[in-house]
Amino acid sequence: MKTYKGKKEISLNVNNEIYKVIVKPNETLLNILRDKLELTGPKAGCENGDCGACTVLINDKPFKSCIALAVEMEGKDITTIEGLKKTKIQKAFIDKEGYQCGYCTSGFIVNAYALLNKYKKPNETQIKDWLNSNLCRCTGYEGIERAIKKVIDNR
């Protein structure tokens, strides 16, 4: 049985790089990504699993890193917005102005990236179901929707 008491060094695979990091069981994945690995793309919004600003991919599925413990993550592949380079969805967010203040943007992009990886042409229901996981306090949802549809239309 793996045991974690107090501070312990663990290995995390983030954006295809192995990081050795000292964690405590009470630290969330979001804390470690931002404070120890300096990957500040995942944002601390509600820190209650509601807003989705902290969304990252764990084994290619979107998860909210504020409600996951860092110690759970050994052996899993974690992808943050910093791990997405020049993807079509990032370009579409720029082209279609899928952002306002930008705080929620990384969470939306990571989630939309996972959606577009899973489905070649997701339908309206699937887009709504997935994107309902993220909140934009500026209410810039139309631009976000346009960005996703642009990627789908170009496929």
Place this chain on the structure above:
Amino acid sequence: MINFDFDYYQAENAKEAIYKYLELSEKNEENVLYYNGGTEIITYARKNKIEFSALIDIQNILECSVLKNNQKQIIIGASVSLNMIIEKNYFPLLSDSCKGIADHTTRNQITIGGNLTGKLPYKEAVLPLLVGDVELKIMTQNGIKIKKINQLFDKRLQLEPEDILLQIIVDKNVIDLPYVQIREVKQSEIDYPIMHLVALKQNDKIKASLSSLCAFPFRDKNLETIINDNKLTRREKIDQIVNNLPVPISSNYRGGKDYKEMLFRNSLNSCLDQLGSGI
């Protein structure tokens, strides 16, 4: 970050998880919790609504992670995520009931075992399991036992603190039966329900279970006797059901008692329309 320290154990099998639970809780009088998804534990801990000194993660236990569609049964491990259940769709009524729980991203993390055994009163995933008369495979300190969910569920699953829910076993005879699933929310689609009704028709009889209408989820045999009594008119059935609920309809900020009763009456009406029982 959770603002208190605790130890974290990752169990590889159910026996070692139980032994660790007993060792920690008996010797040290520690407050130990099983960890199976963690959405509720982490959010409650961050708000200081719960405190614990150790978590035993059961998600790596092999039996807990299976999802099998066998010839006669569907086996659902307690650590299977709600999204996995929805995507595989082996039991459509269960899939539909899980779709309303939290949001898509969070459903990658919420496990069915976590939904059934957590502290939140809604436990919406239990509704199809109650009407489907499923069996539960449980690891106890004396070994594995298999019991009908309707023998174990009274407000919540009545397990010993150290017991581990391993699997849910669904008889495939129930998966294709006609069903109704009605989930009412206040405003946002992503919210706890005001009322969630699930009904399934088997051998010409309707079986029904409810969440959020009252203080806890339930399936009640008396209500089923009324709903299946063909001597009663539809109006009489609905009136008698409302007047014979095992516990009073609860009021909260999502809905007052009268409003919830109205929704419940309408839902019963739709249920009888769709499942074709009563006048």
